[in-house]
Amino acid sequence: MKKFLIVFIFTAVINYSQYNFWEIYNTMPNPVAGGDIWQNEGNVFIFGGYSDSTQNYTNWVQGYNLLSNNWKLDTMKVARFGLVVENFNNKVYFFGGINSNDSSINGISNWGSDFLGENSFSFNKNFNRIFSTGHIVGDNLYVIGGNPLPGTRTDSMAYIFEYNLNEAKITYSIDTLFKDNDFPEQQMSEVIGNDIFIFGGEVNGISQDIYKYNIVDHSYTKLDIKLLEPRAGGRAVIGDSPNQIIIIGGFNETSLALKSVEIFYATDNEYFIEQGAPIQQARYNFMTAKSDGYVYILGGFDENGNVVNSIERTYLGNVVNVEDNLVANKFELFQNYPNPFNPTTSIEYSIPGVSSKINFVRVIVFDILGREVKTLVNENQKPGIYKIQFEGSDLSSGVYYYQLQCDSYIQTKKMLLLK
Structure with a gap:
């Protein structure tokens, strides 16, 4: 035998x-940086961002089919740069960012999946922030970090707050973690179970720290391990397994744009991080999507501050270093x-x-x-x-x-x- x-x-x-490495998959006809994506299977919708062609922040909503490479263009009511986009009950919810008049935006808006138009959903000063990160889990939206434009903060805000979308109100907040309400910006985050893992970001320098926020007991814990290098302005996305997070690109104090990728694992309160295969073109403030086993990265800024037009992808079945x-x-x-x-x-x-x-x-x-x-x-x-x-x-x-x-x-x- x-x-x-x-x-x-x-x-x-x-x-x-x-596929084991990142490859250049396609190009964007209207490339942007600092937007965010809502996805419906193989169709992605890119909200806002900065465009080199207009030299300004945009109110574009760019629809893109990842397989057919077809694009269509719609518009929001106002331009937004540095916003957050999430999905809840077949509607797109988006908040924050800065508009073309260099004004930050209060409140949260939504857009139906039929894309018939934008509606103002709720006004709240806590949504007045740029380059925050956030996730919808169950009926709640969790907003983390980001700051208003200088001079527009009217009173104290929360670094992390829980906002119930059915009740349209804040149901929990943490506002004691940072002095003078100077919050980290451009952090990267993803959800594993009841935990939101928060990576890096920019506050008094670029951070390597990793934190865990539990949405059940509201605990906020700094992990013993760190990112392999400081980074902010990248993206975090769930990998091939639900306990794996891929942290992509960004910038730090020695590199204006990063190619590097890190892979984070969380299992039964044990954590491990290692280097992943680098992306083809260094970039930050880009957008990400997932479809048919691939992770896609779109747009962003390069090391010279120019908007990148390329779309890269990697197959999640085997992230290789x-x-x-x-x-x-x-x-x-x-x-x-x-x-x-x-x-x-x-x-x-x-x-x-x-x-x-x-x-x-x-x-x-x-x-x-x-x-x-x-x-x-x-x-x-x-x-x-x-x-x-x-x-x-x-x-x-x-x-x-x-x-x-x-x-x-x-x-x-x-x-x-x-x-």
Whole structure:
């Protein structure tokens, strides 16, 4: 039985491929930076932003089909830059930002999914802020950070507040975390379960800190781990598994625009962060969308402050990191880490050779019976040291094997999934 299993594993065939790196997918006919997106499956709607062509903030609502590449244009009542857009009960809710008269905007508005027009939903001074971050969870909108234009703050505001959309009122707020109501701006955030994870941002410098806000007990906790580098003005998006957050781009005090990507994991109050594959073009204040297993990034500013017109995407099935400046002198498959794991682990391998040589590489996962359960890599790769993620949330606990195949080289290792 053991001999049959080994032969089965070594002769397994991979039937499909996955994208591992960011690629330039398309271009925007009317590129903007500092807008935000509402998405309905493969259709995205980009609200507002700054345009190089108009040299001003826009009131555009750009509809874009990610598959057909069709665009259409509508308008909001006023221009907005640095706003937040969220979806609730088939309506688009948006708030904040600055308009073309350099005035910040109070209140929250909505737009029906039929896109027949904009309605003013509610006035509240707490929505008078630029470059905040926010999420709708259940019936509540959670707004985090951001500040009004200097001189427009009339009284104290809350760094974090919970706004019930059915009752149209604030139901909870935290206003004691920062002195003089000087809140962080351009933070990145995402939701895992009942927790909102908040990354970086700009307040008295660019931060590397990571915080967790629990929407049930309203606790606000600084995590022991930090971002790998300070960043603000990027985006955070849920990755291939619900406990994985991808933090993309932005800027800091040494780089006016970042290419770097970080991958954050949260499991049972244990946290881990590592480097991801960089995007093609450094940018900040861009927009993100997800569809059919891909993450898309659209627009934003480059390091010179010019609006980027390119759209990039990566396949979420395998977010890969390649350490380009490390030279491998032999084929090697390393032990996964952590091991045992639940449900995500890192697998690292090296491919030797001169930099111009291309190798066809396969990395496959099998169960204990020799059945292929996942294909992690199936593509041409240059020599280097690679790190990939294996996510096993859809698999049962037990022993699994992962295998590297490159030319005539084959190596297999064992790992243990414990749930």
